[in-house]
Amino acid sequence: MTTTAVSTPIIPKRSGRAGPLKLLFRNQLAAFGLIMLLLILLLVLITPWLPLPDPDATALSKRLLPIFSEGHWLGTDQLGRDMLSRILWGTRVSLAVGITATLVAASIGSLIGLLAGYFGGYLDGTLMRGIDMLMAFPYILLALAIVAVLGPGLMNALYAIAIVNIPFFARNVRGVVVTLRNREFVDAARLSGKGDVRILVSEILPNVMPVIVITMSTTVGWMILETAGLSFLGLGAQPPQADLGSILGEGRRLIINAPHVATIPGLVIFILVMSINLLGDGVRDALDPRLKAGALHRPAARTKAMPEAKAAVVGQQKGLLEVRALRTEFHVGHEIHQAVNSPSFHIEPGECLGIIGESGSGKSVTAMSLLGLVASPPGVIMAGQVIYKNENLAGVSDERLRQLRGGELAYIFQDPLSTLHPLFTVGDQLVEAMRAHQRLSYRDAWQKAVQLLEQVRIPNAKERAKVYPHQLSGGMRQRVSIAMALANEPQLIIADEPTTALDVTVQAQILRLLNQLRREQNASLMFITHDFGVVAEMCDRVAVMYAGELVEIGPVKELLENPAHPYTRRLIACVPDVTKVQPQLTEIPGLPPQVNNLPVGCKFADRCDQVTDRCRQAPVELEALTDERQARCIFAREVL
Amino acid sequence: MNSSIWPYIGKRLLLMFPVLLGLTVIVFFIMALIPGDPALAILGAFATPENVAQLNTQLGLDKTIVEQYFTWLGNVLQGDFGRSYRQNRAVLDIVTERFNATLILAGTALVLCSIFGILVGIISAIRQYGWTDKILTFVVLIGISTPAFWLGLLLIMLFAVQLRWLPASGMYAVYGGGDLLDLIRHLILPASTLAFIATGVIARLTRASMLEVLRQDYIRTARAKGLSEHRVVYRHAFKAALVSIVPVIGIQAGFVLGGAVYIETVFQWPGIGSMLVNAISTRDLLLVQGGVLFVAAAYVVFNLIADVVQVLLDPRVTS
Numbered sequence: 018m019t020t021t022a023v024s025t026p027i028i029p030k031r032s033g034r035a036g037p038l039k040l041l042f043r044n045q046l047a048a049f050g051l052i053m054l055l056l057i058l059l060l061v062l063i064t065p066w067l068p069l070p071d072p073d074a075t076a077l078s079k080r081l082l083p084i085f086s087e088g089h090w091l092g093t094d095q096l097g098r099d100m101l102s103r104i105l106w107g108t109r110v111s112l113a114v115g116i117t118a119t120l121v122a123a124s125i126g127s128l129i130g131l132l133a134g135y136f137g138g139y140l141d142g143t144l145m146r147g148i149d150m151l152m153a154f155p156y157i158l159l160a161l162a163i164v165a166v167l168g169p170g171l172m173n174a175l176y177a178i179a180i181v182n183i184p185f186f187a188r189n190v191r192g193v194v195v196t197l198r199n200r201e202f203v204d205a206a207r208l209s210g211k212g213d214v215r216i217l218v219s220e221i222l223p224n225v226m227p228v229i230v231i232t233m234s235t236t237v238g239w240m241i242l243e244t245a246g247l248s249f250l251g252l253g254a255q256p257p258q259a260d261l262g263s264i265l266g267e268g269r270r271l272i273i274n275a276p277h278v279a280t281i282p283g284l285v286i287f288i289l290v291m292s293i294n295l296l297g298d299g300v301r302d303a304l305d306p307r308l309k310a311g312a313l314h315r316p317a318a319r320t321k322a323m324p325e326a327k328a329a330v331v332g333q334q335k336g337l338l339e340v341r342a343l344r345t346e347f348h349v350g351h352e353i354h355q356a357v358n359s360p361s362f363h364i365e366p367g368e369c370l371g372i373i374g375e376s377g378s379g380k381s382v383t384a385m386s387l388l389g390l391v392a393s394p395p396g397v398i399m400a401g402q403v404i405y406k407n408e409n410l411a412g413v414s415d416e417r418l419r420q421l422r423g424g425e426l427a428y429i430f431q432d433p434l435s436t437l438h439p440l441f442t443v444g445d446q447l448v449e450a451m452r453a454h455q456r457l458s459y460r461d462a463w464q465k466a467v468q469l470l471e472q473v474r475i476p477n478a479k480e481r482a483k484v485y486p487h488q489l490s491g492g493m494r495q496r497v498s499i500a501m502a503l504a505n506e507p508q509l510i511i512a513d514e515p516t517t518a519l520d521v522t523v524q525a526q527i528l529r530l531l532n533q534l535r536r537e538q539n540a541s542l543m544f545i546t547h548d549f550g551v552v553a554e555m556c557d558r559v560a561v562m563y564a565g566e567l568v569e570i571g572p573v574k575e576l577l578e579n580p581a582h583p584y585t586r587r588l589i590a591c592v593p594d595v596t597k598v599q600p601q602l603t604e605i606p607g608l609p610p611q612v613n614n615l616p617v618g619c620k621f622a623d624r625c626d627q628v629t630d631r632c633r634q635a636p637v638e639l640e641a642l643t644d645e646r647q648a649r650c651i652f653a654r655e656v657l
Numbered sequence: 658m659n660s661s662i663w664p665y666i667g668k669r670l671l672l673m674f675p676v677l678l679g680l681t682v683i684v685f686f687i688m689a690l691i692p693g694d695p696a697l698a699i700l701g702a703f704a705t706p707e708n709v710a711q712l713n714t715q716l717g718l719d720k721t722i723v724e725q726y727f728t729w730l731g732n733v734l735q736g737d738f739g740r741s742y743r744q745n746r747a748v749l750d751i752v753t754e755r756f757n758a759t760l761i762l763a764g765t766a767l768v769l770c771s772i773f774g775i776l777v778g779i780i781s782a783i784r785q786y787g788w789t790d791k792i793l794t795f796v797v798l799i800g801i802s803t804p805a806f807w808l809g810l811l812l813i814m815l816f817a818v819q820l821r822w823l824p825a826s827g828m829y830a831v832y833g834g835g836d837l838l839d840l841i842r843h844l845i846l847p848a849s850t851l852a853f854i855a856t857g858v859i860a861r862l863t864r865a866s867m868l869e870v871l872r873q874d875y876i877r878t879a880r881a882k883g884l885s886e887h888r889v890v891y892r893h894a895f896k897a898a899l900v901s902i903v904p905v906i907g908i909q910a911g912f913v914l915g916g917a918v919y920i921e922t923v924f925q926w927p928g929i930g931s932m933l934v935n936a937i938s939t940r941d942l943l944l945v946q947g948g949v950l951f952v953a954a955a956y957v958v959f960n961l962i963a964d965v966v967q968v969l970l971d972p973r974v975t976s
Contacts, residue, residue: 150679155956157915165937165945166687242804249806250934272814283807291802315785315871318886423883435874440896453883485972
């Protein structure tokens with residue numbers, strides 16, 4: 018197959034996401050932690066062969082020598098023992114105990130989690146109640162109680178620390194196993210006759226390993242700290258045995274005369290735990306899939322705009338609001354998704370402009386780009402202009418944008434359950450919307466809020482103003498959203514699929530209400546939808562979007578009668594007509610192109626039944642057909 | 658306020674009792690696991706078998722362990738936690754006397770670490786991946802990685818020994834102390850040490866939940882309404898984030914109550930933690946039992962408070 022490989026140009030597909038190991042090393046702090054930890058490990062491993070004095074050899078004539086003394090780099094302690102030697106040997110003990118405790122806690126905790134999660138029912142209940150009881154104790158206190166019973170000693174401290182850490186493993190592992198228990202591959206293993214034990218070991222365990230590793234890497238630092246703590250209190254390592262904690266504990270009475278005896282072991286514990294935690298955080302981030310997608314970025318207050326998009330307005334604007342060659346992209350890692358590809362259109366005062374297209378056609382992103390509401394990162398407005406009152410909205414000050422948002426230009430979003438704040442009453446949210454734009458006392462604003470709720474036909478508005486969004490039905494919630502949009506008497510309402518999340522029976526009511534109220538206030542409406550039926554009912558003009566481009570725009574009536582673009586025709590054909598008997602509803606075959614890999618020619622070519630070679634060769638321009646109509650199809654004129 | 662939360666709070670109060678009962682079971686049986694004959698331990702090696710048998714009957718140790726538990730539980734419910742054989746005083750008296758000191762220390766630390774943790778978390782979230790965020794994240798990591806007892810010693814060396822600004826140990830000055838100002842002076846070092854260690858978890862969680870909340874649709878709505886960014890972050894996002902921060906503050910109550918053990922030892926603070934360490938070394942087990950039970954119960958109560966606050970914040974929990 019080498020010949021075909023040569024003929025196709027090799028474009029390195031640069032992925033926006035990296036593998037766990039790569040992510041770990043990209044994280045410089047984690048790499049630093051790993052190097053520190055490896056150095057410490059190496060040092061304690063070769064300690065027995067280093068030319069060091071016996072850590073337990075006392076020399077009373079050389080008591081409490083300061084650091085950098087001859088023959089004793091880190092000085093000596095109250096019995097004249099060499100500190101460097103004691104610390105290296107002590108680090109060995111601390112590390113060994115910490116790691117052992119982690120392994121013990123991980124094994125027992127994971128076993129409990131596996132059994133509880135896999136078998137569920139009574140076993141799950143009993144085991145997890147026990148775990149809950151352990152967690153009802155303050156962590157360190159339980160360790161103390163266990164040491165109190167077992168008696169002071171390093172091994173007992175190890176058991177105590179291991180036991181109090183079992184719940185973390187049990188809970189995390191159980192959480193994952195519960196989601197795996199009924200997955201297909203487990204069912205398949207069961208059907209193939211594998212026993213529970215084999216399924217747990219060969220199917221489930223490999224899948225929970227990442228969780229176990231994350232939990233280990235985030236708890237091992239704690240365990241080293243806590244064992245050192247118990248030793249510090251005199252409950253862990255007993256003389257002559259010494260770990261870092263007990264060296265520190267013995268030295269703490271000498272902090273005035275010989276501070277090095279207490280400070281150095283503490284510093285070593287700190288460096289050790291810090292290295293482990295740096296590495297542990299790196300491991301967690303690398304294994305956490307959410308971080309890999311870059312989805313944890315915080316959206317900025319307004320969409321990032323390139324200088325080109327902020328340029329001042331040239332010439333006279335058209336209508337109430339004009340969009341000129343707007344280009345919005347999403348930058349995810351190295352990938353660029355061209356969501357909005359330079360549509361230009363305007364909206365007249367009092368007019369209803371429909372924007373229609375399938376999911377992913379860029380209609381919502383276009384609408385949200387107008388007032389900079391596209392989440393950024395990853396969204397960037399690359400070029401173009403949004404002109405309102407002769408100002409380019411991408412270039413205005415933050416304060417000016419804030420005044421326009423919800424003031425003269427209002428939004429209504431799709432799903433009112435997720436777009437209303439769950440923790441404030443609807444009245445409060447309306448009051449806030451008004452007070453952001455008008456000088457009103459809270460009491461007066463509340464009065465107006467109740468009036469607004471009455472206006473959108475919410476019965477018993479006075480009481481309803483005091484409830485939270487989750488206490489209302491979907492239709493009622495969307496009425497609240499409409500009330501909020503109307504609160505400051507807007508010039509333009511941008512409604513982004515306001516009824517898609519609602520019951521079909523409620524949809525018509527809400528649409529009628531929205532249209533009636535905006536006519537009363539003489540506001541323009543930009544109505545985003547995927548339903549041509551709704552457009553026919555509500556809108557004066559309609560813009561059809563496909564793959565981020567405007568493919569056709571014109572008066573609704575003319576488009577319905579004589580669509581110029583094949584995609585428009587397809588969309589119209591999707592509308593069920595209840596007055597006629599249709600053999601079957603038509604749907605558009607195929608899928609829209611990927612916006613991170615758009616074709617050169619007509620974007621609709623792959624799904625078009627009239628496609629010719631000419632369609633794919635060069636970009637198809639939007640062509641004016643009449644004064645009011647434009648379409649992006651080389652056959653458009655033939656249709657008219 | 659929403660009246661429908663009272664049934665929920667009542668239910669939570671009722672649920673607290675099985676947990677408290679569970680605590681007594683664990684504490685009692687842990688102590689019962691101790692090898693050796695308590696009577697012999699109390700009477701010493703020269704006791705006659707008759708004396709031992711007599712004391713066993715007196716202590717109720719000749720009954721079954723379950724009977725012993727219920728006898729003990731009955732006593733505990735009446736406030737009888739036994740006597741400390743070392744100090745020859747009622748355990749309850751010693752524990753209550755010490756408990757105040759621990760509550761003052763742990764409570765102050767909890768307030769401090771909540772305030773600083775939330776502040777640091779919010780600032781980190783707003784400045785995500787900026788320099789402020791990187792520095793704060795690093796400081797938080799230092800806090801999480803520092804041994805509390807070591808930090809305490811360092812602070813004593815600096816502020817008490819070198820600078821002589823603050824007292825090194827105790828709760829009140831031996832001479833001329835005893836007022837609130839004196840208490841505060843003594844409280845600054847131990848409470849800051851404890852708070853510094855405990856801040857990290859709250860800061861991290863605050864940062865994470867702020868980032869989570871700021872991506873929600875209702876934040877976009879708040880911006881579309883024309884609210885100032887300040888209001889979006891501090892009213893809309895913070896209130897929603899607080900719902901997940903509050904339970905963690907409850908969990909941190911356990912951390913500061915436990916961490917108080919080290920801090921009290923380092924600063925010779927007369928609280929339950931230092932008492933427990935002494936009691937464990939001297940095998941004064943009834944005192945250990947009483948102390949552990951008290952602190953664990955306090956932790957349960959702190960968690961209950963956190964739960965109630967969460968319900969007050971989030972109307973969805975009750976419906």
